[in-house]
Amino acid sequence: MSSSSSSGSFSLSKINPKLLRRIYRACRPTLNEPNLALNLEICDYVNAKQGSAPRDAAIAVAKLISQRDPQTSELAVSLLDNLVKNCGYPFHLQISRKEFLNELVKRFPERPPLRYNRVHRLILAQIEEWYQTICRTSKYKEDFGYIRDMHRLLSNKGYIFPEVKLEDAAVLNPSDNLKSLEDLQKEESIVHSAKLQELIRRGRPQDLQEANKLMKIMAGFKDDNLQENKKQINDDIARLKRKSEIFAEMLNSIQQSGTSIDDSNEALVELYSSIKSSQPIVTKIIEEDNDNEDYVHDLLGLNDSINQLVEKFQLLKNGQIDKAGAINVSTNNNSANDNLIDFDDDEGPISNDKRDDQGYQDLLSDLTNLSFSNNNAPNQSNNLDLNNLFGSGGSISLGQPIQQPKPQHQQPTQSLNFDLLSDFNSPSPQLQSNTSLDPFQLSFPNTTPSNVLQNNFESIKLINQSSNLKIEAGVNSNDASLVNGKILFSNLNPLQIQELKFMLAVPKSCKLNLKPQSNDSINGSSNQLVYQEFSIENNMNKQLKIKWKVEYKVNGENFEETGVNVL
Known part of the structure; x- marks a missing residue:
């Protein structure tokens, strides 16, 4: 195996020999299966060294993936996958x-083969996993625009992505576990350092200008972001309180039934693990906020409740129901968390409200991981070095003019000169929906007339x-106990709405x-083109109030609207 890069300007000899030797050992073709211990050792090395180590590891692994030996590629x-899941931002x-x-898909043919080889399937699975997780749920998803671009390019070429496993997505999705102020500051510091390292490495005038701005932010980082991080901690504590209340109710229900806790109750065990x-x-x-007496008193009460819940869980698990019944858990309920939506309030819709009560924000943040479709439209990213010869790509690569495929009877397209990024400035009529919802890539153009999509509803109510x-x-x-239908979205201006959630x-x-939504983008002046199916069981037959929030982009500008309505 040659130590020099075949792509021109980059030489593998620049990589730390200790790191390179470990990567070669982990990917040697004599291995029958991945050496997980060695892979995790490499992850620990990258995390400990930081600096240029993440880039060096990424380049070395990408070049091994593009090797002709399939066993080496699979191990790489x-x-x-281990590096992505363990080395963070x-x-x-x-x-x-x-x-x-580009280097990752270097061996992909211009047109999809009738049968993918194993390496193709593994790479497609990786890209789909990143697209469904860090490109959507990460706090820094705007930095990952090229992953969305590559996902769209491969989709347009006809490649089909496998479905993401829930356990894989859970690792990359952000955790809602409580973090201290020190932990949040440390995470932000790592992110800023990584960005600064990349900007300085590229060294173009515009990059150095951005690096200068970033250094100013880092210099005053702790003071400037203190309030924002404290707000996040307060939100996380509110979420923890709600979890504790739910957990207490579940334990009381088990206690009253006279049964012990079964490990098969995954929801209960997961709540216990999160709270503990x-x-x-x-x-x-x-310890960090010992100056605020009221705040500390509230947290001490929460800490006592957690201790009681943990003890009660252990007693019920061991079958000691009488002892568990003697523990009366006191949860610190407040109005903001008791009823996350106030249904005694007859206020009308609150449109364009930028902030809402803490409990409602908390509810929506949890819901985003359950039922929402957020097929982020590809965003143009201008912050990467276009002149680096590493990753020039094969017949499929970013940075070349894209040929829009026809729905049927495609004519052979040229394999060179695809400019993906130039095509992202205008809406694409062939933008496809989430491949997990459309596994055979049979989605219709976004210009489908609205009368094709519209059902015959008994009633249509204006939400906002x-x-x-x-x-x-x-x-x-009109059955009061079961309300079902569709949320219909219409674009009232000629510009495309993107990233609708x-x-x-x-x-x-x-x-x-x-x-999930039928799409996350709406072409200009479109009526009821995008929809989202829903059903609500209202067993108490009470007046049904809903609280909603919508986020979207128009011409790069973010919009947010919220409101309360009666269905």
């Missing part, structure tokens, strides 16, 4: 570089109308089933 993909930033992605792991963080926060977006609810049934909350006595 496995190592890549610094490595995520490197896999989102255009050059890395947050206990030392609560103690740490108390702003200068950009009109939201309606098409209800199929709709969130819905209902009373605790109701059960909501919200399916």
